[in-house]
Amino acid sequence: MNRIHVEQIQQAAQQQWEQQADFKEYMSAVNPPMPKIDVIDYPSSLHESGETRVITFDLSKQLDAAYPATSPNLLANYIRICEGDTIKTDAKATSQMFYVIRGAGKTQMKHGTIEWKAGDLFTLPAVPDALHHASADTAIYWVHDAPLLNYLGVQPNKEKFTPVLYTKERLDKELEAVRIEAAGRNRTGVLLANPNFPLTMTLTHTLWSLYNALPAGVHQKPHRHNSIALDYCVTAGPDTYTLIGKEIDENGHIIDPIKAMWTPGSVFITPPGWWHSHHNESDQDAIVLPIQDAGLIMNMQVLDFQYIR
Numbered sequence: 353m354n355r356i357h358v359e360q361i362q363q364a365a366q367q368q369w370e371q372q373a374d375f376k377e378y379m380s381a382v383n384p385p386m387p388k389i390d391v392i393d394y395p396s397s398l399h400e401s402g403e404t405r406v407i408t409f410d411l412s413k414q415l416d417a418a419y420p421a422t423s424p425n426l427l428a429n430y431i432r433i434c435e436g437d438t439i440k441t442d443a444k445a446t447s448q449m450f451y452v453i454r455g456a457g458k459t460q461m462k463h464g465t466i467e468w469k470a471g472d473l474f475t476l477p478a479v480p481d482a483l484h485h486a487s488a489d490t491a492i493y494w495v496h497d498a499p500l501l502n503y504l505g506v507q508p509n510k511e512k513f514t515p516v517l518y519t520k521e522r523l524d525k526e527l528e529a530v531r532i533e534a535a536g537r538n539r540t541g542v543l544l545a546n547p548n549f550p551l552t553m554t555l556t557h558t559l560w561s562l563y564n565a566l567p568a569g570v571h572q573k574p575h576r577h578n579s580i581a582l583d584y585c586v587t588a589g590p591d592t593y594t595l596i597g598k599e600i601d602e603n604g605h606i607i608d609p610i611k612a613m614w615t616p617g618s619v620f621i622t623p624p625g626w627w628h629s630h631h632n633e634s635d636q637d638a639i640v641l642p643i644q645d646a647g648l649i650m651n652m653q654v655l656d657f658q659y660i661r
Contacts, residue, residue: 456469
């Protein structure tokens with residue numbers, strides 16, 4: 353290849369790079385119109401019957417994403433496993449959360465075997481894959497951060513923590529202790545934490561989770577935060593719900609709210625930055641398990657949790 357040819361190739365590349373330079377006027381582009389995130393319900397009927405499979409909450413079209421995603425950073429799923437069946441998950445993610453809706457079984461991965469039952473929750477780091485075997489008809493709520501890695505164009509190459517198991521017995525014991533101590537507060541719940549992340553005090557370095565009680569007859573005042581919540585209903589009686597809206601009035605009431613019912617075994621999405629309040633008009637205590645990308649957002653110091661006193 354002669355010198356002239358090399359120079360022509362370099363000039364062509366230079367022109368192509370220059371053509372990629374784009375500019376936007378500041379005031380018209382500082383708050384770009386991002387894809388809308390709606391209040392969406394994923395009912396328990398999705399995992400109550402049928403063959404062994406993963407049921408993905410894929411909103412990639414609404415989010416204008418080229419990969420499966422439920423929120424910009426997270427993908428939520430139900431895993432249904434018929435009795436005696438085994439299924440493999442192999443998300444390219446740094447953090448995975450599994451909550452056992454019903455059933456019993458075990459999960460095998462590079463670190464060993466986790467035995468689980470209904471009401472248990474466990475987290476896995478960036479393992480290459482995991483095998484889940486059910487000894488009874490099983491449903492699992494599974495959330496991971498693969499969309500975040502897809503957005504960044506990266507693959508996990510380091511495990512930030514080792515597997516953690518939060519048993520139902522421990523979850524209920526810790527929640528009961530907090531309910532006695534925090535009676536009358538805006539929130540009555542326990543944050544699930546990992547000692548590897550002392551600054552954010554979160555489930556993993558990207559995931560955040562709260563095991564939150566809503567006692568019978570209680571109406572919690574509105575609050576908001578900058579992370580999307582993927583809210584799983586652990587248990588609830590009739591007439592238990594969340595009101596969700598973009599704004600509040602001068603009295604702290606949500607304007608034109610959307611009503612999301614709490615149905616055991618189901619999930620609903622709370623959009624980022626929207627005000628929401630929880631209401632239990634039944635005679636049964638309720639528990640909700642929100643999963644958020646707030647581990648990441650907490651580290652960025654932009655969670656901005658606010659609530660009406």
